[in-house]
Amino acid sequence: MIPDKIKFGTDGWRAIIAQDFTVYNVARVTKGLADWLKNNNASPKVLVGHDCRFGGALFAETVTGVLCANGIKVALAKGFVSTPMISLGVLKAGAQQGVIITASHNPPSYNGFKLKGPHGGPTSPKDIAAVEAMIPDDVTMPTENMKHWEEKGLLEYINLEDIYVNYLEEKFDLEALKKSPFKLAYDAMYGAGQNVMRRLLPTAVFIHCDENPGFRGQAPEPLDKNLQELAHTVATTPEIKIGLATDGDADRIGLYDEDGNFVDAHHIILLLVQYLHKNKGMSGKVAVAFSTTDRVRRMAEAYGLPFEVTPVGFKYISDIMVREDVLVGGEESGGIAVKGHIPERDGIYDGLVLYEYMTKSGKTLNQLIQEVYDVVGKFVYERNDLHVENNKKNAIILKAQNNEYKAFGKYTFNKIETIDGIKYHLDNGGWLMLRASGTEPVLRIYAEGNSKEETLDILENVKKTIL
DSSP states (O other): OOOOOOOOBTTBEEEEBTTTBOHHHHHHHHHHHHHHHHHHOSSOEEEEEEOSSTTHHHHHHHHHHHHHHTTOEEEEESSOOOHHHHHHHHHHHTOSEEEEEOOTTSOTTEEEEEEEOTTSSBOOHHHHHHHHHTOOSOOOOOOOOHHHHHHTTSEEEEOHHHHHHHHHHHHSOHHHHHTOSSEEEEEOTTSTTHHHHHHHOTTSEEESOSOOTTGGGSOOOOOGGGOHHHHHHHHHOTTEEEEEEEOTTSOBEEEEOTTSOEEOHHHHHHHHHIIIIIITOOOOEEEEETTSOTHHHHHHHHTTOOEEEEOSSHHHHHHHHHHSOEEEEEOTTSBEEETTSOSSOOHHHHHHHHHHHHHHHTOOHHHHHHHHHHHHOOOEEEEEEEEOOHHHHHHHHHHHHTTOOOOBTTBOEEEEEOSSSEEEEETTSOEEEEEEOSSSSEEEEEEEESSHHHHHHHHHHHHHHHO
16 A cells, blocks of 8 residues: 655644554654755754654654664754754754654644754745655664664754753843733643743743643644633733743744733734834844734834735745844744744744833733734734535635635625635725635634624624635
């Protein structure tokens, strides 16, 4: 039987554990990586780690064994690590690639394989495609244990947590943040940010900061519906003025204001641009994924900052950050990178920047968001993830691509964009977008309106039209 072709999506290869995400398939992917590395480097070195998901250590050791068996040196992280810790580690260790075993925000039944480049961010789309093309149908499984490769001088262990914490201690005045008048609550979603945050801000309130490879049955995605315990904690504890959450591998951010209201990624991107440019005097391009609000363009134009829209997938933004001077690069999903850090999404770093903004300004998140609205106007964003069979999902997208939708209930549109998905610019000044998930049987509906009621109404009208 010919094995299935392994495909990398917007952010790595992900699949259901024991169904397609098996030790053998992980070894196949690693063999493709090994062959590509040897073709492009005289003596390559790879950093390997895993997050808190089920089987992480086993799969990381599988990657290590295959790389070592192919004569490639490996630095293996002990214990779980976040994706930003791997990316920073690749840069600091002078490695040619990083591999982290993670399925990020996907449901607990998934695991995945992400590649990180020598620049400290996602491997470029071109290089990922080259690795993918070299994945073999068959692979010889090495039988040697980790001790063997250590004795051979091909394997060393690396403490990425210490490297990352020391780096953040240089970047932020953590003593000032510990004394901030605004108390912080942090929800790790049982993910890889938990140990680091305990070390950085030991006086914070911690939620879901223990290891649970099943994430209590919930996808560790920092959406409002998944963070209700954090929302309630912030809303009912007067001294807590900010709620911070990170996803399974801690590269995405979720945020709550002092009233326990969810602050989405669109607002976070705008807050970061506002702080870094207006308050800190920094400049550079603002790069956002196609599913992000057009208000970011409005702010960039107001401040005379260059602006670019990319397909969905942070690797496209990272690619720009490597080549150009970028102030903020971000996605609707909560993956955001900022100038002064590595070209990588980092929920903890972004959270600390915003916490610093509040502490230095003496203003709450609500007050800072009002200052953003003074520049771009008020808006409300929502997203619905419809779980539909792939056939149905593909049929809806095909209809949209063929311009078969002329209106969505009472909502008419004046412009369509198709950079990645189908985006409709509505006559009411808002927008909606249809996009199929690359890894799950999910159709995403994005909508922005002038009020919460209007935005929810747009979503309802879209559902009635397409289903």
